[in-house]
Amino acid sequence: MLFFNVIAPSKSFSSAYYNIQKGLAAVERVNEVLDNTEEIRQAPDARPIHTFEKEITFENVGFRYNANGEWALRNINLRIPKGQVIAIVGTSGSGKSTLSDLLPRFHDVTEGSISIDGTDIRQLNIKQLRGLMGIVNQDPVLFHDTLFNNIAFGNPTATLDEVVNVAKIAQIHDFIMNTPQQYNTIVGDRGSTLSGGERQRITLARALLANPPILILDEATASLDSKSERLVQEALSRVMEGRTSIVIAHRLSTIQYADQIIVLKDGQIVESGDHATLMQRQGEYAKFVGLQWMQ
Ligand SMILES: Nc1ncnc2c1ncn2[C@@H]1O[C@H](COP(=O)(O)OP(=O)(O)OP(=O)(O)O)[C@@H](O)[C@H]1O
Ligand SMILES: [Mg+2]
Numbered sequence: 001m002l003f004f005n006v007i008a009p010s011k012s013f014s015s016a017y018y019n020i021q022k023g024l025a026a027v028e029r030v031n032e033v034l035d036n037t038e039e040i041r042q043a044p045d046a047r048p049i050h051t052f053e054k055e056i057t058f059e060n061v062g063f064r065y066n067a068n069g070e071w072a073l074r075n076i077n078l079r080i081p082k083g084q085v086i087a088i089v090g091t092s093g094s095g096k097s098t099l100s101d102l103l104p105r106f107h108d109v110t111e112g113s114i115s116i117d118g119t120d121i122r123q124l125n126i127k128q129l130r131g132l133m134g135i136v137n138q139d140p141v142l143f144h145d146t147l148f149n150n151i152a153f154g155n156p157t158a159t160l161d162e163v164v165n166v167a168k169i170a171q172i173h174d175f176i177m178n179t180p181q182q183y184n185t186i187v188g189d190r191g192s193t194l195s196g197g198e199r200q201r202i203t204l205a206r207a208l209l210a211n212p213p214i215l216i217l218d219e220a221t222a223s224l225d226s227k228s229e230r231l232v233q234e235a236l237s238r239v240m241e242g243r244t245s246i247v248i249a250h251r252l253s254t255i256q257y258a259d260q261i262i263v264l265k266d267g268q269i270v271e272s273g274d275h276a277t278l279m280q281r282q283g284e285y286a287k288f289v290g291l292q293w294m295q
Pocket of ligand 2: 096097098138218
């Protein structure tokens with residue numbers, strides 16, 4: 001009897017010890033994540049920003065993901081006047097997404113500075129800074145929820161009228177009206193029941209809802225069929241109207257109309273200018289166009 005009475009408690013001792021170890025490991029991991037998210041901090045005397053008036057400037061910007069790692073970007077000098085469309089092109093891994101992530105401060109520059117209307121973005125209120133931007137990522141994420149909620153995401157007070165309005169501009173309204181429950185139709189996990197073009201147009205509508213002065217679009221690399229391509233193209237040109245846009249472009253149709261095209265190679269700007277100028281130069285950009293923009 002004594003023997004059996006001792007076995008159970010001693011077993012729970014060892015499992016308790018194991019649980020403590022597990023708990024400690026989890027705490028370590030949680031701290032790691034918490035420490036990481038603190039990397040981007042708001043300056044204690046941060047200035048408010050509610051409007052974008054004149055220009056965005058990148059001055060000698062350099063960036064690396066790890067202190068001793070490779071430079072993902074180097075010597076980036078760029079001036080984006082209000083109202084312009086800037087297209088960024090370059091091969092996979094050249095630093096396009098990294099460059100566009102610096103403006104909303106998803107990362108901070110390692111060298112140099114980025115300013116909006118003359119103020120370094122590190123001195124601005126972060127929430128208000130990001131509030132100036134509508135961002136559409138390369139791999140748009142949809143939620144297992146209704147089409148309405150997927151567009152209204154982030155704007156809890158949006159009305160049906162407002163959602164329909166942006167859906168029309170983003171060329172996705174007609175598609176939604178043809179689904180079984182229209183705006184109440186539930187999309188599958190991560191939007192798996194929709195095509196790439198449809199997903200991008202839904203996230204475009206989402207980005208538009210806040211009517212931001214600056215748009216950052218990381219175009220999907222996946223190729224679209226010609227009908228989707230045309231719809232996305234029409235949506236883009238309407239969406240960019242009256243805004244300042246930074247577009248990471250994989251489609252010739254998008255970049256041809258850009259005011260400025262920036263060609264990135266290994267994290268550096270190797271060419272810039274408009275389509276006609278760059279075609280004439282017969283350099284990197286012309287090579288891309290020759291490849292029919294396949295990548
Ligand atoms: N979180 C990260 N940590 C470390 N290195 C990264 C990280 N994200 C990107 N990189 C590296 O930085 C470089 C630039 O990557 P980036 O994502 O900006 O390329 P890209 O031009 O957007 O490519 P793609 O056309 O494939 O989207 C690459 O060498 C990439 O491996
Ligand atoms: Mg990218």
